[in-house]
Amino acid sequence: MLINQIRRLLLFIFWLLLTIVCQGQQNIVADLKVQGNKKLKSSFVKKIAFIKPGVALDSSIIEEDIRLLKRLPSIAHAYYQVFPAEEPNEYNVFYNIEENFTIIPSANVYTTNDDEFAYRLGLHEFNLFGQNITLGGFYQKDIFDSYAINLRAPFLFSRKLGLAINYQNLTTQEPVFFDNTTADYRYNNESIELLGLFQFNFTNRVELGVSFFTEDYEYLFGATNPNVPQELVVDKLLYKLIYEYNNLNYDYQYVEGFRSIFNFQYVHSRNDEMLPDFLIGWNDFQYFKRFGKRGNWANRLRFGVASNEDTPFAPFAVDNNLNLRGVGNLIDRGTAAIVLNTEYRYTLYEKGWFALQGNAFIDAGSWRNPGGDFGDFADSQNLRVYPGLGLRFIHKRIFNAIFRIDYGVGVTENSTQGFVFGIGQYF
Incomplete structure (x- = not known):
């Protein structure tokens, strides 16, 4: 022993x-x-x-x-x-x-065969003071004038803690749907937002903050209803939580990996009768896969739902600059949405700082009508499918310097078709 x-x-x-x-x-x-x-x-x-x-x-x-x-x-x-x-x-x-060169102009131009035309022009510095602080803004002409100013410093206090401040004054012509009829309103949203940014580790981060804003609805033309006001101004308070899982790996214009962004908001209104408090949340799932030396398969799936299902002022838009290329400019709204964007990107030519990329895409989505239920997703009138082709002109030494041209053609009932121009990949 x-x-x-x-x-x-x-x-x-x-x-x-x-x-x-x-x-x-x-x-x-x-x-x-x-x-x-x-x-x-x-x-x-x-x-x-x-x-x-x-x-x-x-x-x-x-x-x-x-x-x-x-x-x-x-x-x-x-x-x-x-x-x-x-x-x-x-x-x-x-x-x-x-x-990268980081003082970058931005431009988005979109039109349809209905001769609708809108554009957004902006300028951002993405490396202010050499600290990766973003400062910039944009001007938008979408029938009416709009503008915004943004400041984002994700590493302001430490490797994990930062801050973002956003101000915007957006005015658009919005469709409002009720009783199987529609009207057009002049819609203005003026807001200021403060967000705290925290990164837990390499793949996980959150944003938490509050936004104070005023919504102003003014009737322009179309159907009327005694229960739907022709003028409405409401002050609101919005609490926001964003959680992101990001495991993407970048190699110039190529991307590979998975990313998920969850956005949850609670909106408090001072006019509880017409615009009651509600919850809204959506999640973007993104998946990218490399194929050989030049191919890149890109996917985005969004599912979103809001608790204010009975309001004519629905929060989820149908817009060719947001989700369906070629569908038109703010043609519809819903209280829930499911959208899939999938495209195959292939580098046609590459030399030095320049690359030319072609892509074939399919954008598809469906929406829940105001006052409807989830069965609306299967309604053929709500389903929209837009395949199309596009080109990307890429400067590899300038951040987000990707000039894109896409042409989408609707294949579902009462569809449109049209070009969508912009800077940066669509997603």
Whole structure:
């Protein structure tokens, strides 16, 4: 018995000494160096990186840093190198940065065979002060004038904590549906929003905040109803929660992986009789798959539902710049929606900074009518399917510099067709 105890003690001492020796030989990061960046601050890269001087050299952590960097709007591409330092078992890690040009104009133009025409022009700086802060705004002409200003600083306080502030004054001509009839209203929404941004880890983040806004409905033309006011101004308070799971991996214009964005809102109204409080939520599921060197399959599935199913002022829009290319400009609304966008992108030509990409797509969706039920999704009058073709002109060194042209043709009942122009991928 005593011999066995001595033997176990010797084995424990041997294991302890072996662990100490192995730890003494562990490779350590001597320094993190950032190369290739000009506008982007090296201090910012070091602030958000997991790799720090003195930590263990771990290739999996370095790869996670690189994936994070490639997601940033200021970075077109990133890669790393590891070299021995002066001391034994110590290494210098180099993060090599290829920067994007980040002062970017934006433009969206859309029309249908009904001669509807609208556009949105904007300008954003996506790397203000070299800290990946976004500041910008847009002007929109959609029969009426609209504008907005946005500030977003996801790493303002730390690698995990940031802030966003948004102001908008949007005015559009909106269809309002009731009793199987329709009317058109001038709709204005003026709001200011404050959001806290928190990133739990590489793949999970949340946004939590509040928005104060005023909705103004003014009758223009169409059917009338004594129960539906021709003028209505309501102050509202909106509480918002956004949860995102993002496991996408970027390689210039190519994307691979899965992403889910859940958006939940509680809207409180000061006019509870006409516009009662309601809940609204939707989730976007995105899946991207690479095929060979040039192919990329892209998918987006959205399901959304609102609790105010009896209101004529339904929250989910049918619009060719939002969900169905070629359908028209704000042609319909619903109190629940399910939309699928799927497209195959193929790089037709690529050289240096430029790439030309073609795509074939199918956009399909269905909506629940105001006052209806979920059976409306199966109603042929609510189902819309729009296949089409498009082109992408891509500048690989300028963030989101993708000029797109799509032409969608409806194949369901009473469908339209038309071009949709814009900057950036459709999704």
